[in-house]
Amino acid sequence: MAAYTAYPNAWGDVGILNASGPVETKGHPFFEPIGTNGRACVTCHQPANGMSVSVAAIRERWQVTKGKDPIFAAIDGTNCPDLPPEDPQSHSLLLERGLIRVSMPWPPRRDDGSAVEPEFSIEVVRDPGGCNVSPRYGLRSAAPAVSVYRRPRPVANTKYFTHQGFGVSPFVGKGPIATARDPETGRPTSMNMMADARVSTLKTQAVSAMQTHLQVTGPIDAARLQQLVDFESQIYSAQSNHRVAGNLMEPNGPSGLGVRNLASGDAGVLGNNTTQWVFPVGDVWKSLPGGAAPRDVERNQMRESIARGHDVFMFRTFWIKDVQHLNTVGLGNPTKRTCSTCHGMHMTGMDVANGWMDLGVTNLPWAREEPLNPWNERKPQMPLFKITCKATAAPHAFLGRVIYTQDPGRALVTGRCADVGSIVMQQFRGLAARAPYFSNGSAETLRDLVDFYDRRFNIGYSVQEREDLINFLSSL
């Protein structure tokens, strides 16, 4: 694997940078199958897809391999392992939304294996995949588990979400818990790696992924683990060429765009609006000459649009309302702020502190749910659970004690009612290469993503603002 490679996508090219230089993939544990199902890490963390995997690439693999590619392994590449593997319907969540099954023990377990006494009960309202009602894999099986379905998160730009900087302390502000610590160093972690923050170091994540997704059965070699950590610590992904705006890595271009700028950025920094912007774009694209050729005019117009989109992200205020772990952490409900209020980490747009919150991606009433209609052939894709919290539990601040959700998120780790539907926010880099978006793949495109926020918070974006914001996101 070269030190730098550009891979095409619908918006241009995503750049993958190995900051330590070329990587020999032969024999490398990231690239070669080390488990029993033929998968390697790269199966779901593809350079061409910004080190995640796009649903378009998954569908292509189904077509090319007739469903034999290891990504379709029964363990979690099907809606449930007891479904017939040759039937595409058995893989509908992977093929339609790019979702991998994640089986969470019920009740939740601590790292030492002891059970957490949950503050709520959970019942299955609907389960198109059948795994939550499966006698072998479901909630009433011998090893009770909740199956949820989530997008593989990008394995790139890891220094930003494993940082030890701003906001990392021994205690979490979002609940009565201590911060998860690195088992090797004892130091608190940022807990921003997984959708539910259930593991928080590259090494513990690698072990967990190998044991579950790769079905490694034997002991895990320490040298290989270190090789994985080393690789993941130096790989960067960002859009580096835009099909209309052109080269995003020009020497005098915006200092926050392109993969090389990303690689040299400072980790663990809360972005601001004067010195270390969340995404440093600056003024260089604010007002550009028309250009001589039509192509130049088009390019400069797109660059201006990206610059305006940055300002929409940074400065366009709206009412952020009813978000557990955002409106509950001292900001008030509602709070008149901007996208960058939550997406504040310099260079990635993640939360610089522990980044889980309930935006409404998986919890009703905001989660993507199409009202049923006998004349509509589309059926619900996601499972739906009813959560009933104990009267003694602190309720979810805005949904109370009875919550309908497609994925309880962080609550499947903590057992807390207030955590139902909370998901760790995701980084913004390489977006163009890895649709769909959100942990449950509910936004098929960047437009869907922006529209979700517009609906959720009644933002009222103008057509121009929406286009500019989409163009900005496509350039990251």
Added chain:
Amino acid sequence: MTRHLRRSSVAGIALLASVSISAAPETHRNFVACPIVRDTSTVPCWLADYKGETYFLTLQTDVSAPVNPPQLGHKVLVEGVVSNEPRICGGTVLKPVVLSVLPELDSSCSTMLPAEERYNLTFEPPRPPGPSKGRLAFAPATPAPRPAPAPDVASKTFALQFDFDSAIAFRHAGQLQQIHEFARQSKAARIEITAYRAASLLSDDSVFTEREDIGQRRAEQVAAVLKDAGLTSVAYDVRWRDAAKPDGVNDAALRRAEVVVTR
């Protein structure tokens, strides 16, 4: 379930047994109400109505502010002092003021008022609504000083204040860190935690009492998070009890936990 009790009816309550209760001073306003958010041309104001008067509670600022705004969807317990400051956003200013978001949902608390010229702020708010061009939202954090060597004291007492009916919340992370740091540096052998359940004397002379198990919950949560943060080789003495009678003046301070860390 209401826990408002008229003064005349509280004699049998263990919390207040054999203690007579005086009315809250006229300068104080202690009440439970729905918060109201009023937009302005800059940041929103938070208000609440009580007995025909509108009170200004706070502005939207930042999480580090001494007073955090309340939440629509929830009632708020207001414990404040009427000040002589000019009205803000049409409200009489309560200062100082302590706000407790009550945990249970209340869908009747939903009032958002639009910006009106007459209610715009007459001063620049501490921070704008989100970033503003050319001005830092807040000063960059100064580098954390190197941890001081453990002071040569046998023990140190820390106090945690709580919102009404609530246990550990967002703002406690920093205080817990101080306890953790002292215990670690001093190689603490013992941590005594005593948490209290309290009540608030409201301006209508009723007493608003916290849920019965809140003292226990506070004490056990503090112990649990300190253990989870690595203070496992320490002996814990965890207690909870009811606080002294409310007086309508210092009631917020009664909702507390004392943590004594001993070498």
